[in-house]
Amino acid sequence: MKKIKLLCISFLLVAAASCKTETKTSYEVTSKKDANGLSYETVKNDPTGLRLYTLENGLKVYLSQNSDEPKIQTYIAVRAGSNYDPKESTGLAHYLEHMVFKGTHKIGTADWEKEKVFLDTISNLYEQHRAEKDADKKLALYKEIDRVSLEASNYSIANEYDKMTASLGATGTNAYTWFEQTVYTNKIPANELDKWVDLEAERFGTLVLRLFHTELEAVFEEFNRGQDNDFRKRYAAMLDGLFPNHPYGQQTTIGKAEHLKNPSMVDIHNYFNKYYVPNNMAVILVGDFEFEPTIKKINATFGKFDRKELTHPTLAKETKITAPIVNEVFGPTSESISIAFRSEGINTEEEKMVTLCDMIMSNGNAGIIDLNLNQKQLVQRAGCSPTFLNDYGYHSFTGSPKTGQTLDEVKELLLAQIEKLKNGEFEDWMIEAVVNDLKLSQTKEYENNSALADTYVNAFIYQQDWSKRVQFLDDLKKISKEQLTVFAKKFYQDNYVVTYKRKGEDKNIVKVANPGITPVHLNRDKSSAYLTAFNKVESKPLQPKYVDYKTAIKETKTANGIKVSYVLNDKNDLFDMNIIFDMGSDNDKKLTLAAGYLEYIGTDKYTNEALKKEFYKLGISYYVSTANDKTYVGLNGLKENLPKGLELLEHLWDNAKADKDAYNKYVEKIYKGRQDGKTQKGNILWNGLMNYGKYGENSPLRDIMQIDELKAIDPEELVALVKDMKNYKQRIFYYGKDVEAAVAALNTNHKIYGELKEYPVAKEYKETETGGNVFFTDYDMVQTELMFLAKGAPFKPENMAASTLFNTYFGSGLSSIVFQEIRESKSLAYSAFAAYSNASKKGDANYVMAYVGTQANKLEQAVDAMMELMNDMPEAEKQFNAAKEATLKKLAAQRITKSNIFWSYERLQKLGIDNDNREAMYNAIKEMTIDDLKTFFNKNIKGESYNVMVIGNKKDLNVESLQKLGKIKELDIDYLFNYVDKKDVKQ
Template structure:
């Protein structure tokens, strides 16, 4: 489960047809009846969404799309941290976690025996909360821990997760934000009846069992938040923008004091108040018959009784008359955030605000894009609208280049705001934004998950769906004068600015580790309810495997191989030039790829190229990995020729620009400095070191001296020569392969003979013969621990066993690792373990395991994971759940669109010419636990591991770490290579 900060970068959610852009449409609410139910819909809504309100007030939104036999589901409650009681902040988030613990019908071995113990725990927590004497509190907590252990003997941990896994669900999770708590599942269409049975029971009478270990998981999440400088900046921003509203007065995770003093009775009261049908929306998008589905949902949830929902009231915020300045300290790079306050999401002004955000930043032709990023005046700059029910904000974010002060960053960003207010932006920019919006709408409408997410967001924020569907048409009518007037109305010195500075945060108060006795998880137990759900009939689904010979059309464009899949849904095309050359062949290649965005030709400047691509609703990028470089170009088929010509003009005729190179070098140096302040990057470096040794793919970068010596001509020559290397063309779009090849040939010329690739540097995984500890010091509350063990060479026949092992052992919330580390022992918020398959047939497998925990729990966490990696626990029930999850997931998984092409290359790299998922599906049903045991004993048991640990040396002891293996503290120079 996650607490969601809901940072909205894209400003529009919905779909509309580009080809009908010039036709005046009406987007009106209409009413219709079908299947015995009345619903509302919006005319000209290509999602064909139906909006039902059932007799008890429950909102049901259905958007059918048959592309894949799956359904994205959301059960959304219009309640979040904004409606937390002031005396119990973080409560909505607690409740989100507890909604996974079951009811009196599932999650319990014996409800009659469990209930008195849970009631006692309720009362003990009330005593604990009202007691101030620390000695007495400790005694009460000991009793809580003891009683919780007794109650856990009657609990079945993770039974909800098991039921969802058995029906083939994916993405089991939930999130809490300011005014929403949302429960999410991606299920097979055939499992809809099972899903509804579980959810109807889940919301009937949730039982808050195994509470104190789950509370510890929330503690961990809070401590991770304390280590997250970005979160702290946002919280500081919202506290200053909204001193009267709970957007600013309360945080989603709550205060440390309230975390230490939870009340189960208050949580139950919150559930009874807000989890009522007239405050809940059930959103489905996917493959189903809406006439049938609405009847099933109604039957499942008709028992819910509506109640009057307390209105959230607040004093209106007073105008900000002068900049409000705040500071946040932490180890990550310096930055600033500026926020302006606007009216709420349902207002016309909020729609204009979204447009303003795009005028400032759209990735190509916004004022920030062209004037700050493209000209390399800043390391990065962005602006976006953040819309909520009561208020919205315009957020500006900026990161300095080397030697630049935060005040200089502020001046640069506010300078662009000044240009906006004066109307100093391209007259065609609004039209370009609308065209790009229509393209993104088409792309979103292809994905059933995106549809469901958009509808859910509209429901929780109260935005009228007709306005979202009509957004592109509405924005096309906005004039430049309206934008200028709007900017002058709202944007002056009425902002909050948060300076994120480097340094120790002296205000952090971490949540201390409480003494917790591990509790029973009863893996082998199953409730009668689980068995009844398993026995609900479901339609058989015939799996579909990719046939690379039939599903991919092969053609030629001159000497180039063209592999294509036809897009029969809309006018979007995506084309890729795939080169078998990467940073292992040349460390200059990724630098050249980045340099291109700052270059022009004799005829056009870099800024003009950006504008032209944006006008065409097109984009391109060059991505370089270790051994592959991919040029990706996308747009509308009607603009295909213009888009390809524009790219070819740039790549073939770009000219050296010394000023751009100087700026790029400064940018790269600052980016490299910033990476050394990023704990995730540091851990990634440690893992590479563990796998490959001191010289590894992670630090295979230019040294400082090499970077300084780099010339503009070197990089431009590399860009000009890129097309002379052999490459394959991949295409997904409306044209057939033959049509595409004929059209492409004069646009993308290929030489008669290709240049030989530069010889690559080879990195080989090391053979570990002893336990080692690689340590990096980082100022944080948490400790990040990753186990690494290189294993044997790739073997395609082992794939089914590996898939089942990962599904059983450590790949989800129903697995052994999660149940043990988090549910039973409360040692981590996040934990997992995977046996990783190499991307190529000549590669080797690597076992990785991870625990993110409090520093004072590091030793317990290491011991717990080591036990699992040494002795594989046997659970027939978890094993069967894993098998069923794989089978159901594969039955309903469809590889579509350009994923077919990427799947082909992934198989080809492994030496396969077939879809290996078929082998997994056909093999897994006949596998036994003995197969997993044999695999584990051979590949993992008693193998040496390298422990990669990022933590504060103030919070962990070196002597403790030396117990796990030969200790080595790595410098940032050793990790990063510069």
Template sequence: MNLFKKITIVTSVAAASFCGYAQAQDFQWKEGKSNGYTYKYVTNDPTSARYYKLKNGLTVILSATNKEPRIQTYIATKAGSKTDPASHTGLAHYLEHMLFKGTDKFGSKDWAKEKPLLDKVDALYEKYNQTKDETKRKEIYKEIDKVSGEAANYAIANEYDKMMSGMGADGTNAFTSFEQTVYVEDIPANAVDKFLAVQFERFRAPVLRLFHTELEAVYEEKNRTLDDDTDKVYDKIFETLFPNNNYGKQTTIGKIEHLKNPSLKAIREYYDNYYVPNNMGVIMSGDFNPDEMIAKIDKAFSYMKSKAVPEYVVGQEKPISSPVIKEVVGPNPESVMMGFRFPGATTKDARLLNLIGNMLTNGQAGLIDLDLVKKQKLFNAYAFPYVLKDYSVLILQGRPTEGQSLDEVKTLLLQEIEKLRKGEFSDDLIQSIVNNEKKSIIQKDEKYSSRASILMDEFTSDIDHKASLEYLEEISKLTKKDIMDFASKYLQNNNYVAVYKKKGEDKSIVKVDKPTITPVSVNREDNSPFLKKIQEMPENTISPVWLNFDKDIEKSKVKSVDVLSVKNTDNELFRLYYYFDSGKWNNKMLPLAAEYLQYLGTKDKSSEAISKEFYKLASSFNVSAGNEDTYVSLEGLNDNFDKTADLFEDLIKNCQADEAALTAYKARLKKARANAKQNKGTIMSGLRSYAQYGSQNPFNNVLTDAELDALKAEDLVNILHDLFNYKHKILHYGPKSAHGVASSLTLIHKVPATLKEMPKSKTFAQIPTDKNKVLFANYDMVQAEIFWVRNADNYNPELSPTISLFNNYFGGGMGSIVFQTIRESKALAYSTYSYFGQPNKKENKNMITAYVGTQADKLNESTTAMNELLTTLPKSEQLFETAKSGLRKTIAAERITQDGIIFSYLSAQKLGLDYDRRKSVYDQSPKISFADINTFHDNEMKGKNYTYCLVASQDKVKDEDLLKLGELKKLSLTEIFGY
């Protein structure tokens, strides 16, 4: 139930255009008939998608795959913020929230008594909406709060979430964007009948209950966007690119004045207008028989009646004839974002925009990758296509290095655009992109969830699936001149919008003020007859599948190095890892060397040439050094396994020190370190590490400024040259057998007779949480972010079943005690949770964490509410049984596959286990009673000390309030970051 982030939309919509096939194919729309239903399909479609149109106009798209006993489902409406009424922006989004509240059949324990009160709330909101006098508005709101509280006595909060959780559903959520509102579930394959019964009822006649508390959650969501400079930049660039189109005139979350003046009447009108079958789609991918599934869906949704949808008039934009420059200010690091306008998603030019995005940024061999990132001319830079229905946008963004102006950033980005117009790019770049898209197609087809996402985005954007499948063949035929002509048509020096994100205080921010809300009843112990009916519906049993590490993992050796391998029998992809059980704690320079490698070449090849060669092979590499683990990962097509491994071995063994690259890298590191101090999320990570380990902790275990200045290129290169001389393992997932991997790597991966031990690791001991403390960091923000941290006892595997069930019940989802109490009942936060975390190594301690992100003026109420829950565990037998059932069903339908098997094995080893730990949770959880988890709660949480990690504006919180929580320590950024 979230505002779908804009950058995510780009990824999924763009991905739809990559859904092609690995070889040139003849794609044609055909018609098929089966089980009494007619459907359309595209020949040679790797997703085998069937397109049905039911009698009432409902679109159903089914893509069957039986790799896992689960189904990804989307119920999508072609309506989003662009179809919001101009007088009620944000309406589509908060309607999305309300569609979790139930109907007259569920979500209520006495509809006959609840309805008159809800009708009264409706009337009060209309009166509130039309009243201008603030004194009278406050009086009306008091009455809204009073009557809403009375109505809540008959409401059953989160009953939808209880039903889905009880089925073993995962990822229960929804999102709203410009032109789509989508309801998301990932369900076990045996829960289809229950799922469809719930969705039938959900969309039949939604009731807008618990509205004023949910609207407060939307207020919180709005305030979170006010603290996010990236959101503000996107809003500004769309506002400027689209002054006439609703992409720019309306934001998804809406205007503050509209959020403050909601109309339930307008919400119902919107629902009646847009939530009609001819404007909706049901998209599923997973383990099912499509002939059986379409009949079930038809039966569930045939009650819906087709209806004309209000005409949407596309706001037409005039061409941009001169650059338009805007500014946004805020506490985050400076940047430049640029946007060029393109035609909408259904056009050929929008498909070609995806190619342009890859030519500029593909992570390895794009123009921006090679010219600006590898050469470190900018701190970072990228480009990507933002494909929407009315119009599309090419977005470019760059961050300056130290001392660089935003004008210089913009100029460097424009120079890369000019290279497209002039044809100053490699002749084989287009073919390399085609090769990598072929690999991408295989990757996307691996998971049922990605299939469903692609098909859903195509549906809401009206993209022709056949055209998407033909994309590879389409771009394969393009010439350099075609690209130059295309760039000259759309990408000039004068037809763009640029937003300069500058450092400063945003004085234009007007937060949504906190209304007075009396906590409402959530009636945890009550169940509607409908919920009982769903629970009693029969379902086939899904038997869990446990890992057997001895059987599931093939083993071999390359001299003294162990090879652990899982065979890929599905496709031609491989993933290869060199794994070191050591990292930054052994050598603080290891992460720096790992990152420095991307800027280095060998005696025979430049860094740019190596990147191009990897990209031509449709392969890639990454070196990642964490605190206690280091991974060198290679991935690509199996046909290129030997070439990929050999290319990387040559690079790491023969990379040459580059002083110029190091000088630029040091400057980037210093800029990155400065930027980190301007990021509230990173600051909070530092506070949490401080709470766990004290003043000297893993977060600030970094080089000092003096050590960084003294760093030499030879020091880093020597670390890289010597890396494979240390003890490590080889991990592999791919078509080769373990023996085949060993045979190939014996010739490529040179292993010395004796492998060395890494330098002794620095140890960080978790400190006792011996008293209540507050660690405070000042940040210019509207909200306050609070984490509770407590180091508990040492790891005990016997507690895993109790902990898993406790987390499911207490703080792990929208149906949990924490979410129900703090958000649903008290409207104190948009996001809140709590969990009891077990460590990843048997020597370490468990950790208790709780979180609330809230308005600063709700700090006292929010901390009190969470502390009450940490002190006394509310009892709900119904919720407890739902948590227990859902936990077992989720585990039963889970399949750990591919290289996940190897990583599960390594994780088990660190915990001293030689078995799949999920089995004990599955077997033991039925025996656990509420009394058991209540005892666990009392032993681990009640009356315990906590460290409160708080990031907020010092102007919006009071020291006396913080001192009530515990001993107050205000940390400087130097104390937090170590530099």
């Protein structure tokens, strides 16, 4: 079971203890037969309402209904992952996952008999290539593979599977591989279920390894992204220490570089034939469907698959860890440390004990680590998390150092907190509180179709008895504090693996040569017979539903005249209340500082630690957060505890007490956060370079208070600022039941006196004109990432329909023009996209954006390919019609519900739109032709002048090759973020 940490949710313990009698809940399993005569199991008191079918061929089918929206989350899970990769073919399960998207002998081919001849030749060539030791002969074989692959591509049709899922209106079309599973995902409109079942049954019936060598290059790019991810490197080193014999530690999912360079199509076919069998697979559906017709359809398709005898290999056992094992990895990101303890696997008593220990150590609010390390700011950040797999599990603790703190000092602080757990240094109410926290976190999880489907995936992969999973949290509640501490003393000894992530050069980086692949044919104008027949099948149309915001969002007022907008929650007893101020950091830069500082101080009545405990006992969480134009004071949790939670929040608001020592630590934390942020390439590109490309030097990102300015601030001023917020204009949004009680609580606790003040004038940041600039930042990485940015026309509501369709057709998704050309045909990137991005505020400019992440030695080719597309949109009538159909179906299946009704209206109003504009968009898209899209492209995208933001390793990158895009300006990271180094700050 995956732990979901929320800051808020546990029952009111006093009420639970004094008003309720503990009763034993029954989780009896019942076997039944449905109208089709098919047997299924249910569990009494299962909040998910699962029907678990087992077909005659062994296929498991998990079905759970939720009609909140006309969609179905679908997963197809295979109980096989990287654990079962042959030792000479690591990465095989993951590469197979990629290839399952390439079609079958019916999907993705214009002439299977002719194509098959070439694919057999390619397979034989790969076997020769793998066996060949001479480098020159190996290269010659690869060139022959490339030549034959080009011939084969005359008969292949790229992305037919993706075109069909897109035509259904599917979203989230993807897959993932891990140790023990490979899982394929789609979220589909409910009316397309029958077509989806037929498509997936065909897809998993046959494996065809077409477009093999181009996809292998995409996997290499994914391998490179992993080399650029220091977290993954630390994680892999941790696993290596925990599992020196078992594949958990010895076979990474992505595989070894030498194995990726020498693949075997024969091995991949063997793996598929062995593990992709019905008695090793599950179909999982959560959403809006009827049980009997759905299982009948699945049985008529997947039920035809032949059962095969299957034995999973017995994997290596691990010996006991008797002394700390030390590993270290290097990379450019900030330093961190992990300490991990190996446990028994899922479905064991240790799973229960470790889960409970973990939540007592860190629950995001009142855990031992939360209170003693994070709240006291003794480290930059710390936490812990458990993972449970089939054979083993582990409990990992992580920490990042403050300025001047060593990783060993962080390690000792983490180990000291574990000692507190072992010694029982936590309050008696904590076990019940964290179990209730988990229970209500689970309630939220079960409302979400995707999260619930994930839970079923875990149940299948880890062979969990569902009745035992349903009662898992009840079992935790039976564990006493004494039992837990006895377990902790035995479990947490000197039997851990400590992994140091240090800053420095990683000398284990694998450089991959550009193989010079000849672009393969995409054949956009062709269709397989299967696709043609598939498109002729008509589903019952799904009608879109729009929101009448004027009636959906109701209004009332507090006794002191503050407007309360509300949407009723008819699903459960949770609430969410937000007091909204239409001012933010643009109005006063200190607001963000003050909001963050409030997290670390108490009042004249409560210490900060005591406050955290009081909120946690109530099952309530609070927050104060700022955006550039908004400030939110929020409260959420159990409806019955709203009055007491609001009383506590208002007490903090009115009586917060400045703490100079806490403020000094807070400033140090901000400084260290800035230093850490400078080491994150994602932050550098998507925040630093993007803001510079949009605003130049005068960006909101660079308009910051320097550390010496922060140090000079009196924390009393920040506390006064928070308290004074209550005197400004404000409004309230409430999502929950019993609005009258919520308003009554506001009347009692949220006291407002006198006339409310107007907001300070917001500072405006002017967007610069784009074009002719290349902004480059040097960073130690394997890949190079580029972002093209062009400022467009001011926002116009009438452009939203065309831009939405354009993005589907051209720039985003597996079947888009950009993805096909850059990745599928030319193998120049793992990730590439383009988009027409609409502004978030009326009067602001729209932007044209394009992204490529690629090897440095492919950069020039990738840039040329992208710029060619951005200046001449390929016209593919069939692909346009499919994109149009997909866009309409996605809009038809979209439902705006619950609190999203209010927040979506907030976003629309910011754009000057006062109604549900999806109706106008839907009607406009219905009438659009490819000529209309071409006109939109020519007017808004073609010929745009770009600022190009680049991050990469200067040693590997031919920077001059970028000169054709504009004048190159190398930007230092400190300059990019406008950070003054601390050593230059006056003390």
